[in-house]
Amino acid sequence: MTAKKILIVDDDQDLLRGLNIRLSSCGYKVAFAADAISALSMARKEEPDLVILDIGLPGGDGFTVMQRMSSLGGLAAIPIIILTGRASFANQQRALSAGAQAFLQKPVDNDVLLAAIGNALGQYPDAQEIM
Numbered sequence: 006m007t008a009k010k011i012l013i014v015d016d017d018q019d020l021l022r023g024l025n026i027r028l029s030s031c032g033y034k035v036a037f038a039a040d041a042i043s044a045l046s047m048a049r050k051e052e053p054d055l056v057i058l059d060i061g062l063p064g065g066d067g068f069t070v071m072q073r074m075s076s077l078g079g080l081a082a083i084p085i086i087i088l089t090g091r092a093s094f095a096n097q098q099r100a101l102s103a104g105a106q107a108f109l110q111k112p113v114d115n116d117v118l119l120a121a122i123g124n125a126l127g128q129y130p131d132a133q134e135i136m
Contacts, residue, residue, distance in 0.1 A: 012053035041065025
């Protein structure tokens with residue numbers, strides 16, 4: 006079975022390193038983008054199975070990235086998990102209404118993140134939605 010590819014979009018280099026270690030050790034391939042503009046080009050180039058997306062990004066925000074991905078045919082079906090430090094109820098509702106599979110707050114528990122990833126990728130078909 007081919008390893009699933011996850012694109013992580015965040016400008017926090019420490020978070021990117023940590024997620025790379027965690028996800029790679031679980032068998033995922035990992036790609037990165039550090040801002041809203043490169044997020045779309047990396048999504049086109051890498052064709053990820055899942056995007057983990059921060060809301061606060063240089064060059065735009067995660068909501069704009071989500072909106073643009075949903076309007077581009079090849080990117081519209083890619084599931085998105087929001088992982089952010091801006092975890093207000095309004096942001097959560099906005100993200101989930103826009104189609105995010107899960108809304109997680111930084112710092113995130115490894116088990117919660119891995120469960121959200123598995124759920125979004127259909128690896129746990131009986132799992133309930135994670136917020």
